[in-house]
Amino acid sequence: MFLTERVAVKVVDRAKLDHKKREMLTEEVTSMERLHHPNIIRLYEVVESPRHIYLVMEYAPAGDLERRVSREGPLTEADARSVFSQLLAAVQHMHSKKLVHRDIKAENVFFASRSRVKLGDLGFSRRVSGIGEHLTQFCGSPSYSAPELLSAASYRGDRADLWALGVLLFFSVTGRLPFDGASLAELRRHILAVRYRWPAGVGSEPCRELVAALLQRDPAARPSAAEAGRCRWLNGHPPPAAGRSLSLRAAPVTAQEREARARLRQLGVSETTLESHRRRGCHSPVTGLYRMVLHRVCREEEESGGSGKQLWLRGGDRCKQCTIL
Template sequence: MVPLSISALSGNTMPSKTTQVYPQVQRHNLYTLTDSSECGSETEEVDPSKHLTPLEKLTVEMCKNENVLKELAVGRRVGFYKVRGQIGCGNFSKVKLAFHALTKDKVALKILEKRRLDLQTQKMLSREIANMESLYHPNLLPLYEVVETPSRLYLVLEFAGDGDLHTRISTAGKLSDQESKIVFAQILSAVKYMHENNIIHRDLKAENVLYTSKTCVKVADLGFSTRVNNRNQALDTFCGSPPYAAPELFKDDSYIGPPVDVWAMGVMLFFMVTGTLPFRADTVAKLRRAVLEGAYVLPPWVSAPCQQVIRGILKPDPSERCALDQMVGCEWLLPVEVFRPIPPLYQLNPIHLLEAGPGKLDRDQEEVKAILEKLGITQEHIYNNQGKSIRSPITGVYRILLHRVRKSRGAESAPTISGVVKDPKRDSLRAYRNLRHTSKLCVLS
């Protein structure tokens, strides 16, 4: 699993002022932010007259403030995060709201109990972390930091405070045609990016599409995701939710990853524009039969261009299923400005702030660098952070701030609908949408 982070709990005990005894937390070295059992040593005494930076104040509290130590001991704090109430749960995890003690940003903590993780689940978790680390897209829920203690693993994620797509439709009804375009375009952009990086989601469903604002969505939960050597690679693990499962998954045979994600997107689109799922049954056996038969009814109020997309996706034969590039150029989505520039992955490492040459940092990075300095995070902290990647509090602070700054400048604003786009590349895709694909290679391109 992942190496121990600065917030690790030890198995020792520490007496408080009263007769109660609390588990001792590992102390934090004030200047290097590494685990240290010598936090209160003479070499780390701080001159009371010295003006402390926010980082220094926080690390002193984590070493000497009894209330903070109690919170760390009982799980009300994890590293630099103040933990609050539960906001979700899964088969192997629960999700809680938390606040970063330095930046004051809200985050979501995905908490996993190690004792409940068998070997297979541990492999899935490692794969989830690795896949999230290798992706950087405005419509994918970002991973800020990973914190590990002897008993638990914490994934620090963006807090999507406006709920999920399934809950929104279940409570408020189907989306309008325009709303559906905006949401589906963002899902399409995220999945296309994943496939271009040879990562298959394998658990796309409305519950895993989260709203970060009224119109902006993020694809989340890469717990079943997998990296393939090429997009024609055969897979054999049944993953995901049965109502969103493609026919080939019910045939107990190997399958190709991208068309499975495409099918799930078709089920989601049907759910968005009708408020119901295309295939419904009381049991998995009956659902399997319905999916294999491929019979569903599209209500007449669904626009003809949207019906064309759904029918192009929900084809039983994966080789005939609509490809992602075809969706980008389809008539229904053509007026939507779908894609935005994606920042390079190396910008997620704070060392980029120091290694970039003069004038090479953009405005967002310059602003983040200035905030880090105000918080008391020095060049030494960043250099000491090298090699720790996502398992470092410095990386966590940096990524949270970078995301906040870019979001405030509109980097994650919803797509706009501005009439037919006169773009030669997309016009050629529009013509391409009517091509019938009989080759799996074409489907996966």
């Protein structure tokens, strides 16, 4: 019996890893290990070879937001509300864990299905001592950069994330970025002046209000992720709750964990083997397998509406697959 599961693999060339890039990779892995949310790409395993490091992650098969808008045009406001609510929940979860993303953009918003999105690419993520900590490293895409990244010696990562969400929301409903320019210097001037214009007839008043709140020149005036979730535009659309941890605990606590372990036993993985690999975390292939199975169990439950219906691991889902014998 075997398991096939689609995965995304980030390949890192060891020869190109200087000290700074190694620190960033460590931050990325550490961040993904701390996050358990249905709208954030999950890390299954880290595999190391003499020449490469491989990050084996959850795969979102339906493309990214930038590609969808480029091909199909702006989202309807209803679809934009659904996407934004999920992203806001993901960012709120990150900030609650004292993590900031710092590279929120349409290319890093992935569709697991037509309507479910996942925030990914945590390569610039950073753990902070407190959510108000000031950072100094400039990172991310210029078009999504908050004014303080372009003009100040330091910035708050959480407030920069909220600015980027404002840019993302504007892009989702209009099909274009709010700030542009023929050169980086012109783009910088437009961002610093918060100079953008809505296309005629696009965006309801509550939607425009939220964008205006997020795209404020003063970082302190921007709402937090939790405050943005209570805005008029999102009224009646509660964000998704945090998901279950994929940690391999000493003893199963939930029904999903017990089901995952039962499936692993059918794959020939004993409780003794699980326990011997528990402390190795994402650097263990057994832990990686456990995380894939547990994530699949949870996903099946969500897809069946929480009815407890069990859908066994199907061998026909073969595309960008990881096959474990």
